[in-house]
Amino acid sequence: MAISISQSLIANLYDMSESFMPFIWVAVALLVLIIMQRWIHAHLHGLSLLITGRPQWAVALYAIILFPGVLLHEVSHWLMATVLGVRTGSMSLIPRLKPDGSVQLGYVEYYKGKTLGPIRESLIGGAPLIAGTAVILLIGFRVFGVTNLAAAVQTGSIDNLTLALTDIFATNDILVWLYLLFAISNAMLPSPSDRRAWPAFLLIMVVLTAVLFLIGLDDEIMAGLAGPAATVFGYLGTGLSMAIGINILFMLLIAALEAVISRIRGVNVVYSNSKPPEGSKNMVV
Numbered sequence: 106m107a108i109s110i111s112q113s114l115i116a117n118l119y120d121m122s123e124s125f126m127p128f129i130w131v132a133v134a135l136l137v138l139i140i141m142q143r144w145i146h147a148h149l150h151g152l153s154l155l156i157t158g159r160p161q162w163a164v165a166l167y168a169i170i171l172f173p174g175v176l177l178h179e180v181s182h183w184l185m186a187t188v189l190g191v192r193t194g195s196m197s198l199i200p201r202l203k204p205d206g207s208v209q210l211g212y213v214e215y216y217k218g219k220t221l222g223p224i225r226e227s228l229i230g231g232a233p234l235i236a237g238t239a240v241i242l243l244i245g246f247r248v249f250g251v252t253n254l255a256a257a258v259q260t261g262s263i264d265n266l267t268l269a270l271t272d273i274f275a276t277n278d279i280l281v282w283l284y285l286l287f288a289i290s291n292a293m294l295p296s297p298s299d300r301r302a303w304p305a306f307l308l309i310m311v312v313l314t315a316v317l318f319l320i321g322l323d324d325e326i327m328a329g330l331a332g333p334a335a336t337v338f339g340y341l342g343t344g345l346s347m348a349i350g351i352n353i354l355f356m357l358l359i360a361a362l363e364a365v366i367s368r369i370r371g372v373n374v375v376y377s378n379s380k381p382p383e384g385s386k387n388m389v390v
Contacts, residue, residue, distance in 0.1 A: 127336075127338035127339045127341075127342055128338050130338070130339075130342035130346075131338050131341050131342045131345060134342055134345035134346055134348075134349060135294075135345060137349055138290070138294060138345060138348060138349060138352070139294065141349065141352045141353075141356065142291050142294055142352075144356065145291050145352060145355065145356060145359065146291065147376055148356075148359050148360065148363060148374075148376075149167055149170060149171075149291075149359060150163060150164075150167045150208065151363060151374035151376065152359055152362055152363045152366070152374075153166040153167040153170070154374060155363065155366045155367060155370060155372065155374060156366065160202070161202075164200050164201075164202055164208055165200065167200070167208065168200035168208070168210050170288065171210060171288050171291060171292050172198070172288065173285055173288040173289060173292075174237070174288035174289040174290070174291060174292025174293060175198060175210045175211045175288075175292045176198060176211075177233065177236055177237060177240065177289055177292065177293070178211065178233040178236075178237070178292045178293060179196055179197075179198060179211045179212065179213050179233075180236075181232040181233045181235070181236035181237075182213040182215070182229055182230075182232055182233065182299075183196055183213050183215075184232065184236075185228055185229045185232035186213070186215045186229050189225045189228060189229065191215050191216065191221060191225060191229065192215065192216045193213060193214065193215045193216075194213075194214030194215065194216065195213075195214050196211075196212070196213045196214070197211055197212055198210075198211045199211070210292070215229065223302040223303075223305035223309060224309065226301070226302035227302045227303050227305075229299075230295050230298075230299035230300055230301070230302060230303070231295055231299070231303075233292070233293045233294070233295060233299070234293050234294060234295055236293070237289050237290070237292070237293025237344075237348075238293070238340070238341055238344035238345065238348075239344070240289055241286060241289060241290065241344045241347050241348055242340060242343065242344045242347075244282055244285065244286055245286075245343075245344070245347050248276060248282050249273050249276055249282070250272060250273070251273075251347065253269045253272060254266075254269040254270070254273065256269075257269035283351065283354070286347070286348070286351045287351050287352070287355045289348075290348035290351055290352060291352070293348075
């Protein structure tokens with residue numbers, strides 16, 4: 106009897122872990138992307154400063170590199186606000202250096218009246234992440250054919266993996282597509298102001314779940330939502346994982362270019378959280 110109960114418990118725990126895996130996958134991928142994005146934005150700005158030698162020109166070059174992603178980010182805000190019936194104001198894609206030293210690459214104004222509410226504000230704030238992930242998946246599946254790569258990895262065959270990678274590297278205009286993936290990946294994460302309403306939104310979801318639990322409807326509704334939610338988060342996790350892979354490639358490239366140009370110019374870029382090398386010329390970012 107005890108063995109039967111333990112086997113049943115293990116089976117239930119296994120089923121729960123499988124159900125929650127897409128959500129855990131997305132949470133971990135988002136955390137990794139946030140860390141990567143901070144490094145990339147800082148060092149891309151530093152590399153731009155090394156290339157131009159002037160702070161204002163560095164901001165301009167840095168913004169130009171990320172422009173496709175910034176454009177998608179701001180247009181996503183505007184479209185979501187429009188669809189939700191929220192009145193919008195001006196939109197800017199011109200970068201500006203803020204007093205705290207950070208760079209604002211763009212913005213969209215929308216009116217935060219009493220009727221806006223945390224749900225609509227959260228959807229507007231999260232729109233760039235949704236749109237960015239969708240575009241990454243579209244490029245990944247339609248341009249690079251990552252399904253073939255995934256199938257090759259599952260087979261465990263080196264020959265199949267080599268063939269799949271060869272097909273990817275033979276993609277027409279591969280450098281253009283990789284650049285677009287990089288720009289989108291590093292401009293799609295919601296900013297702190299975009300996430301402002303998320304705590305209130307999560308609180309509403311917790312309260313709603315508690316109410317459903319108290320009236321005994323939680324099992325029926327959760328059972329109906331579990332499948333679609335897992336599918337959506339599975340695609341989101343795939344898109345975020347692709348962004349991580351692209352970022353690793355470009356982080357290596359940025360680090361190499363920064364090291365080479367620093368050596369050629371005899372100048373080091375010093376980031377605000379690092380200690381400058383002694384006896385060297387420094388540029389501060």
